């Protein structure tokens with residue numbers, strides 16, 4: 001799903017009680033930079049998440065970058081006063097994994113433990129089932145040590161699907177991952193191969 005420029009279309013606005021998910025704008029760069037420039041936020045994010053997180057990086061991200069296929073579809077997580085304090089994304093996969101879409105999220109530390117990302121994940125999950133009719137599974141690989149993200153996943157109805165020892169590289173070393181997933185409502189997973 002992309003427009004004539006090859007970029008993903010702008011995401012809609014999804015309103016919740018604790019946050020509003022909306023398209024990123026150039027004016028969001030300073031607040032993205034402020035919240036993302038934090039080793040505690042980056043600690044459980046993939047190595048490509050810039051750290052330190054400069055204003056130039058935030059400006060690139062809030063420009064066309066976040067609408068490129070590798071990341072899209074990205075929502076800003078807006079809290080009080082329409083300040084964007086984090087992001088949540090759904091990235092449909094290709095080829096072998098074409099039925100699956102990856103979900104990712106982060107939030108600035110000042111807003112943790114207020115039910116914000118738990119709600120954001122519920123909003124984005126419901127949206128994704130409508131937006132991507134061919135997608136049957138939403139999932140996220142999470143560092144096994146990241147209990148907060150696993151709490152968010154469970155809160156939004158995702159289940160632990162498996163554990164992958166030494167599967168992900170972080171700061172130059174291999175660490176364990178857990179996979180949380182959620183299948184399209186009304187569809188039952190195939191029973192083929194079970195018990196064999």
Ligand SMILES: CC(C)(COP(=O)(O)OP(=O)(O)OC[C@H]1O[C@@H](n2cnc3c(N)ncnc32)[C@H](O)[C@@H]1OP(=O)(O)O)[C@@H](O)C(=O)NCCC(=O)NCCS
Nearest residue numbers: 044105106107112113114115116117118148149151152155
């Ligand atoms: C992990 C993170 C997204 C949690 O966001 P949050 O808005 O604070 O989470 P919520 O307040 O919505 O919590 C949802 C659930 O997770 C639990 N939870 C949240 N943080 C937790 C933590 N640090 N330890 C244990 N449980 C936690 C909450 O208690 C809640 O459980 P409940 O539904 O039973 O009440 C946030 O801490 C963050 O952005 N961390 C850095 C980046 C990151 O780890 N991203 C995920 C990469 S996979």
